Amino acid sequence: MTAMSALVHEHVTDAIKTPALIRLEPNVVLIRFETLKVYAALGAVRSLLADGVVRKGQTLIDSSSGIYALALAMACHRYGLRCHIVASTTVDLTMRSQLEILGATVDQMPPSDDLRLDQRRRVARVHDLLERHPDMHWMRQYHDPVHYLGYAEVADLVSRALPSGPLTVVGSVGTGASTGGIARSLRERDPDVRLTGVQPFGSVTFGSERFTDPDAIIAGIGSAIPFGNVDHELYDRIHWLDFVHAMAATVGLMRDHAVFAGLSTGAAYLVAGWEAARNPDRTHVVIGADTGHRYTARVFARHREAVDPAGLAPREIASLDDLALPWAAMDWRRRRFGKPSPPLYRKERAS
Numbered sequence: 001m002t003a004m005s006a007l008v009h010e011h012v013t014d015a016i017k018t019p020a021l022i023r024l025e026p027n028v029v030l031i032r033f034e035t036l037k038v039y040a041a042l043g044a045v046r047s048l049l050a051d052g053v054v055r056k057g058q059t060l061i062d063s064s065s066g067i068y069a070l071a072l073a074m075a076c077h078r079y080g081l082r083c084h085i086v087a088s089t090t091v092d093l094t095m096r097s098q099l100e101i102l103g104a105t106v107d108q109m110p111p112s113d114d115l116r117l118d119q120r121r122r123v124a125r126v127h128d129l130l131e132r133h134p135d136m137h138w139m140r141q142y143h144d145p146v147h148y149l150g151y152a153e154v155a156d157l158v159s160r161a162l163p164s165g166p167l168t169v170v171g172s173v174g175t176g177a178s179t180g181g182i183a184r185s186l187r188e189r190d191p192d193v194r195l196t197g198v199q200p201f202g203s204v205t206f207g208s209e210r211f212t213d214p215d216a217i218i219a220g221i222g223s224a225i226p227f228g229n230v231d232h233e234l235y236d237r238i239h240w241l242d243f244v245h246a247m248a249a250t251v252g253l254m255r256d257h258a259v260f261a262g263l264s265t266g267a268a269y270l271v272a273g274w275e276a277a278r279n280p281d282r283t284h285v286v287i288g289a290d291t292g293h294r295y296t297a298r299v300f301a302r303h304r305e306a307v308d309p310a311g312l313a314p315r316e317i318a319s320l321d322d323l324a325l326p327w328a329a330m331d332w333r334r335r336r337f338g339k340p341s342p343p344l345y346r347k348e349r350a351s
Contacts (some may be wrong), residue, residue, distance in 0.1 A: 011078045013038050019154070021161050024257055024286070028276045030269070031158065032261060032288035040177050041071035043150020044139065045079055054137045056080040061129060062139040063122035064088065066095045067290055068175075072139060073104040084129070084136065086122045090115075092294070116224035123225070142175050143228035151181025158182070159189060162283055168194040168236075170272040171287030172221030172264035173205055176230030178287060183234050194282070196237040196275060197332075198267045200246070205230055206238050206337065207320045215243035215298075221264045232337040239271045239314060242326040244307060246270070247299050250292070251306040260292040263299060270309055274329075 009015045017038040022030045048054045059082035062072060069085040076083040083104040087096065089112050099106050107125055112118045130136055141147055158167075167186065171179040183195040201211035203222025243263075250266025253259045261269075265288040272284040292300060314329040315322075322328075 013074050028272050028284045030286045030288050036289040037068045037071040039150035040147040041075040044146045045075040059136045060139050061136045062141050063126055066091050068141050073099050073102040077102050086125045089118050119224045147177040148181035152185040155182050155185030166282040168282045168284045170196045170268050170284055173197040175227050180231050180234050194236045195234055197235045198271050199240045208240050213242045233334045235332045238332045239329045241267050245327050248307045248309045250299055251303045252309040261288045262290040262292055263295050264289050
């Protein structure tokens with residue numbers, strides 16, 4: 001038996017960013033991360049340092065509901081930068097403790113059942129801090145396309161693991177950087193790579209803000225405010241799911257495949273299964289952004305309440321006017337929505 005070689009990492013970020021690829025069905029592969037946004041934070045920080053936009057010792061600031069906050073704090077720890085996080089009310093003690101030990105300072109919003117208010121409060125707080133501390137650099141994870149850069153590495157991993165055949169990427173839209181960055185890089189090799197985005201009801205990103213489903217919008221897959229990093233022209237299909245459907249699929253992913261993952265991963269898994277059954281010639285890559293630890297109480301401890309995902313199906317719609325709970329799907333066809341597509345990072349920096 002040949003001994004396996006082990007790689008010694010120089011920093012924990014190199015270890016935790018490496019995903020595992022797991023085949024869930026013959027044409028469905030999960031790319032599972034401990035925390036996906038390490039790629040966004042590392043890629044952004046490295047580029048900003050290389051371009052002289054920020055310098056060592058400077059404070060980087062941003063608003064976050066948790067995952068990006070930890071990724072940014074780790075990137076700052078690695079590259080000798082300070083970190084200040086304006087945290088959502090949903091950031092728990094486990095996350096906050098990690099941030100503080102890493103040296104980040106944390107402003108956490110007061111308890112609120114209104115997540116739109118929480119998001120607006122965070123943005124207002126960032127502006128207030130920038131006025132009083134102009135040397136801080138606002139990372140703007142929601143708007144600066146510098147966060148696309150790190151995902152080229154993920155696309156390389158996918159290309160090496162799945163070297164041939166039609167490919168569809170399925171993932172929660174969130175800030176737009178992960179799905180957008182991976183799809184853009186894959187399309188440099190194959191323009192026919194398809195991208196299917198997942199949205200909660202209540203999100204402005206793909207026009208479902210008239211609906212109310214507060215549990216789902218905090219899963220990191222939607223937004224109460226427009227995100228400049230969402231390039232709507234990258235998406236071929238969009239699915240909207242409510243919390244009940246996302247929970248069912250998240251519990252189902254654990255039950256059927258022993259994968260403990262977050263709510264956005266469960267939602268993407270449900271969508272990929274539906275799409276894969278109707279497109280058996282295409283391999284569907286599910287983006288699993290994080291583990292399930294944040295959802296222990298709200299999802300996994302309530303697993304007996306979860307409905308059977310096998311009986312769930314979307315309503316196929318042709319227009320946003322027909323959008324309806326609890327699950328809808330639409331051919332988006334890479335079209336614009338409400339604003340021009342954001343420029344590429346390098347072009348924006350050069351202007």
